[in-house]
Amino acid sequence: MHKTRLTVIVLFLFGFLGSIAYGYPPTLLLGLQGGGTAFESPEDGEGALPLAALSLLAGWRNPIPAGGYWGLAASARLLSYFGSPIVSADIERLALDAGLPIGRSLVELEGGLDASVMGDGEDPAHVHPRWQAGLRFGGETAQGIFSYRGSYLYQPDDDGDFLYQGLRLGAEWERSLRLGLAAGLEFGWEYWPEYWLLDGLGAFTGVARQDVVGELQVGLDGLAGFFLDWSLEACAGLRWSTANRFITGLGLEEDSENHLFAAIRAAADWSPHRAVGLQLEGFLRQEWYLTRAALTEAPFADTGESLRVLSLGMTVRADWTPNDRLFLVLEGSAGRRFANDPAEERWNASLQAGVEYSFP
């Protein structure tokens, strides 16, 4: 038993050190940004605040023999909004991925963790571990991908915890570097242990919410000429949930979370010179609720329409570097959510400038 354990340790160390010798040096990036944000939402009202952000990112990619790889990426971002009082937010991410070739197939493993101690600006404090295992099979130009993915969102101060378990079947066709096509179908199940269904009087029944989500995804990407990379993704699907809600004065509304959705996302990344980078990203998402009523402002009244929500956003980033180490960064973003229910409407915009330093 002792000998076996020793052998395992030796093999592990040998493999680990071997892959270090075979791999690349780790990368470390430190960023400091300042700027401002303007917003309007039903919860926070309307306002504008100066902000500062400090970020740290570390990455380590290591190829392993026979076409495999493993990588580790960790990042942390601390934001402070200088209002009265000062509000801070933080985002931490850890991701580990590996590709292990088996014959002509590739086993893809991923694990990760998103976390926030003070809240990330949108969601309260949380820990969100994710895990995924998949098999990529087929030839060089056309490949099939079958994967399982899971995650658990834990929010100590909120009842929005949920467990997700999903299966995805996809295909990718790399017609050329100019054009790649991808399509996928994903089905998932969610279990919300702290989100209990309500009875006709608005009291908890002790029965947890469960959702199923089906989604069809298609994507295009490619290289459009001189150092310009682009991608376009679209998806459409259905969320079918047991959740209900109780509205004071209106009573119990069943199936309040059931909805159809469709979304599109486009991105372009252009570097006209090694010193300059430009990125543009935009998205649009429409949700059509099947039974959830669109309400008027308080005191709530049913408008007679089902809720419809349209979210759209755009981010533009530009950077310049004199030496591939120090980067001057300018970033602007704007997002808007339109709905036929005032409680769902909001917008925000931000502009930030700063520096990033990539350690040798």
Place this chain on the structure above:
Amino acid sequence: MIARVFAAAGRAQPRRLRFLLFLAGLLATAPLTAQSLEAALARGRFPPEQQAVLAEQFRQAELQGIPVPLLLPRLEEGIAKKVPAARLEEALRRQARLLLEARALLVETPGGDALLSDPASWARTANLLSGALPAAEVRLLARYCARRPADYRPATSLYLSLVEWGLDRGRAQELLRALLDSRLSGESFPVVMEVLVEGRRQRLAPEELVRRLLLRLPEAASAEELKRRILR
């Protein structure tokens, strides 16, 4: 008997056989190109004396061994842009000179006859000499590509892009050699641009990315695999 002669010629002097086949191809297309030239000149609506001058330029070029199809695009381009005949004559003269320079360069380059036997590669060499690159660099690229003449255009296009993007010429040459030694096809060469753009977004220095590419290219089976193994 004929098959045996060709087989023997193929074994003894494959380069000469390739060039003979190239000439045979040109002879076979000669009536067609003459018609194309006449049609292009007619389309240009030049006065008869200028038409004669232009036709003479083509004849002179042919006497020097420059096939009509290599000069014809320049004439057609000039006609489409409504360039005056005098300027067109000058452009054709310049193109003929570049083609002769390109031929001389390819003849001098070890393995260059493989490129010379392909009209598109010959024309490409002339284009590179027209100011895009110094002759010594064109010679170097031609030497690298001699084993893979079909990938001459994607390789030289990539090289020009890398240099214009700001990569050191020596690094770009190293990268090109590694690509031409790899299993990747010419149409996969732009993967280098993808890696540099994505790597730059991850704040990886281009020199580090080139180092990673040089390390992984010898074993890369596809462009996708290469990307997965280099970028985090």
